[in-house]
Amino acid sequence: MKLLLFADLHLDTRFPNAGPARRQALRDTLGRIVDLAQESGADAVLCAGDLYEHDRCSPSTASFLQSAFDCTVPVFLAPGNDDWYGPQSVYRQVDWTPNVHVFTDGTLTPVELADGVTLWGAAHVGPGPARDFLDGFAVNRGGVNLALCHGTAPEDVTITGLDHAFLGHVHTPEHAAHHTFPGNPDPLTPGETGDRGAVLCTVHEDGTVSREVFDVSASRALDWGLPEEPFPLPDLDNLAAERTVRGQFVRDVLADESLDTAMRGRVLATGLRALEER
Structure with missing residues (x-):
């Protein structure tokens, strides 16, 4: 069984510079993740929380998520502490397609992925620090048991009876024998390290997991001509x-839905340089 894992995308997060372009890049990254799931033959997409930011999420982002996950692959979402599940959350407001399953309980609850394979998922149901959902948890069934949640990992996942835990919250990727933190798939701050992206996890019959990381970042596709700087973007x-003419140019480019992230970056960079040289 192949599961495509990601976490901590943080749609609608605030950036100090080039906010609209960076936020659009996060959306484009999610599109790449869904495309990868379908192209790789993944059996499901797993999101381990902080898909978006509850306090900043816009109605257009809710519509975007509904459309993005309307695909041929089952999608499992485990709300984190920044996109917690509640009456006003996007998770409650969106009319999801049948392939989308949102975990809504504050404790780990089971879903059968396949015969003999169970996915246990949980949700943060209010604001606050990330929780350790595995603390005190014990598997009560046989077969391969996997967990999907947003929080910290215990020192020994196997004491819970789980074979592997797919986790969010830690932005630095961590691939251990019995747990995986994929890290945020698109850079959020300068200087981030680690082999981050979407992680294609192959779950074997004995419960072991092998992993392959795919770079799905749309932000890294932006070409601003200054590769030595992490995010050399002007304050868009x-x-x-x-x-001004410059302001109208930026507004037009940002509003042009025919441009993907890489092309939008090139158009802005070239156009702004040309306007400066007039």
Whole structure:
């Protein structure tokens, strides 16, 4: 069985510079993840929380998520502490397609992925620090048992009876024998390290997991001509607010839905340089 894992995308997060372009890149990254799931023949997509930011999530993001996950692959979502499940959460408001399963309970609950393979998932049901859902948990069935949640990992996952835990919250990737933190798939801050991305996990009959990491970051596809700087982007929020030719140019490019992230970056970089040289 192949499961495509990601976590900590943080849609609608705030960036100090180039906010609109960076937030669009996060959406494009999710599109790449779903495309990869379908192209790789994954049996399911797993999101281990912090898919979006509850306090900043816009109605357009809710619509985007509904459309993005309307695909041929089952999708399992375990809300984290930044996208916690509650009455006003996107998880409750969106009319998800039948292939999407949102874990809504504050304790690990089971879903059968296949004969003899169980996925235990849980949700943060309110704001606050990340929890250790595995603390005190014990598997009560045979077969291969996997967990999906947002929080910390115990020193020994196997004492719970689980074969493997797929986890979010830690942004630095960590691939251990019995747990996986994929890290955030698209950079959120300069200087992030580790082999991050979407992790294609092959679950074997004995419960062991082998992994392959795929770089799905749309932000890294931006070409601004200054590769030595992590995010050498101008402050597009301020530029777009200008009542100038430059401001109108930025607004038009950001609003052009025909441009993907890489092309939008190249158009902005080339156009802004040209305007500066006029």
